[in-house]
Amino acid sequence: MAKEKKNEKSLSEKKGKVSKKEKKELFAEYPNLWESRSQDDIEHTMAFAEEYMTFLDMAKTEREFVNLAVLALEDSGYVDIESVESLKCGDKVYSSIKGKGLMFAVVGKDDIVKGMNILGAHIDSPRLDLKPNPLYEEDDLVFFKTHYYGGIKKYQWTTIPLAIHGVIIKKNGEKVELRIGENDTDPIFYISDLLPHLGSEQMSQRANEFIKGEDLNVMIGASMLPDDDSSNACKYAILKILNKEYGIDEKDFVSAEIEIVPAMKARDVGFDRALIAAYGHDDKVCAYPALMAVMAQETPARTCVCMLSDKEEIGSYGNSGAQSRLYENFLVELFAKANGGYDELGYRKCIANTKMLSTDVSNAFDPKFASVSDKRNTAYLNKGVKMEKYTGSRGKSGASDANSEFFASILRVFAEHNIPWQTGELGKVDAGGGGTISAYLAKLGMEVIDCGVPVLSMHAPYEVISKIDLYFTYLAYKCFIENIK
Numbered sequence: 001m002a003k004e005k006k007n008e009k010s011l012s013e014k015k016g017k018v019s020k021k022e023k024k025e026l027f028a029e030y031p032n033l034w035e036s037r038s039q040d041d042i043e044h045t046m047a048f049a050e051e052y053m054t055f056l057d058m059a060k061t062e063r064e065f066v067n068l069a070v071l072a073l074e075d076s077g078y079v080d081i082e083s084v085e086s087l088k089c090g091d092k093v094y095s096s097i098k099g100k101g102l103m104f105a106v107v108g109k110d111d112i113v114k115g116m117n118i119l120g121a122h123i124d125s126p127r128l129d130l131k132p133n134p135l136y137e138e139d140d141l142v143f144f145k146t147h148y149y150g151g152i153k154k155y156q157w158t159t160i161p162l163a164i165h166g167v168i169i170k171k172n173g174e175k176v177e178l179r180i181g182e183n184d185t186d187p188i189f190y191i192s193d194l195l196p197h198l199g200s201e202q203m204s205q206r207a208n209e210f211i212k213g214e215d216l217n218v219m220i221g222a223s224m225l226p227d228d229d230s231s232n233a234c235k236y237a238i239l240k241i242l243n244k245e246y247g248i249d250e251k252d253f254v255s256a257e258i259e260i261v262p263a264m265k266a267r268d269v270g271f272d273r274a275l276i277a278a279y280g281h282d283d284k285v286c287a288y289p290a291l292m293a294v295m296a297q298e299t300p301a302r303t304c305v306c307m308l309s310d311k312e313e314i315g316s317y318g319n320s321g322a323q324s325r326l327y328e329n330f331l332v333e334l335f336a337k338a339n340g341g342y343d344e345l346g347y348r349k350c351i352a353n354t355k356m357l358s359t360d361v362s363n364a365f366d367p368k369f370a371s372v373s374d375k376r377n378t379a380y381l382n383k384g385v386k387m388e389k390y391t392g393s394r395g396k397s398g399a400s401d402a403n404s405e406f407f408a409s410i411l412r413v414f415a416e417h418n419i420p421w422q423t424g425e426l427g428k429v430d431a432g433g434g435g436t437i438s439a440y441l442a443k444l445g446m447e448v449i450d451c452g453v454p455v456l457s458m459h460a461p462y463e464v465i466s467k468i469d470l471y472f473t474y475l476a477y478k479c480f481i482e483n484i485k
């Protein structure tokens, strides 16, 4: 049978039963953004992705992200909030939270009591941390013992190139910064796995058992000094190198913060280069556009704030996690200096009038693992930023459920500015779940909703996102802070 002509109306439409236009207006549709975008949009998408990938390769840890962001902020005229007495419209300030979190703001025209607009992401990612006594030798091989950080599938961390990042504070107080495995001429580090020839018993074990936490030992050396026939000769050879290069000894590891991360760089995926594979998309793929969206502000109507927090992957605890008062201290100082002095009631009103996007990633639907998601309530790659009214697990336990009035006000603003978005939950009911920083900020009284980029293979050493989602997420964040009231 010949294909019906495109413009020819169907029989039911002719009879007036079905109007395609009306149907389109009544139905909720979430189009693929590649289909509906201009050449201009696509060029911006590709350029934004390239800048993100460059940044990501330099900012694999929370400390590196803060260092780079502070450099960019200072370049754009931001100053430490402590260095100023008072603030007026257009002033730009920041505060480092222990070098692992960051708050920064552009002061707006409106009275700050009327509230601020905040974008809040986290900049820590799942990884392996060194144990306090990490160094040991076994059968003439030298290893670092690790303790995994965040939710990982342990077997994914074997047989991939690994890099060492972090800080060691020496006995004299001097800070040594490590970053080994990122340059092409650097050595990398490695966790072994069993050859399949001898792996039949291993392969019959459950996936969460065949590589255990205590198996995540990183190979860091395999030689000894000539003519050294003493015990621990290989460990001694490594300590000699570390002492010569960095002036450290074994006890300096006890107080150090050293992270083992994948040594892979961000790369395009696919012939069409539509996707990006990288370590740490969660949550730098939201932190980066949030950083850029606030940095694009000069004299906004409402004061715009960006919050980049640490420790989200382990519950946002500690004084660098989102539950820490240090983040709120910045808001208090910002309020006091923009308000011409601190007043408790005024501050609380300001926070109650404040609107926030908790900019964190969510899972992208994976057709290979379709059974864990409700296809009608999940985010897809290439359909734009995901608005997530609530997170949590089981009966919404632990969720910060955004208020309908607030959510609808954002959708209204997005519609006015042609910002595409999609929505969904993280998996089927009772399939699992997860949380973000939203609940901790909502507790202070501000309006908060989760809004981020869908990620494929989330929490794997190499995660995947869509470039068009990234770019339209940036536009969504910018639209929010510029227009929400």
Ligand code: MN
Pocket: 122, 282, 283, 312, 360, 361
């Ligand atoms: Mn996250």
Ligand code: MN
Pocket: 282, 313, 459
């Ligand atoms: Mn995560």
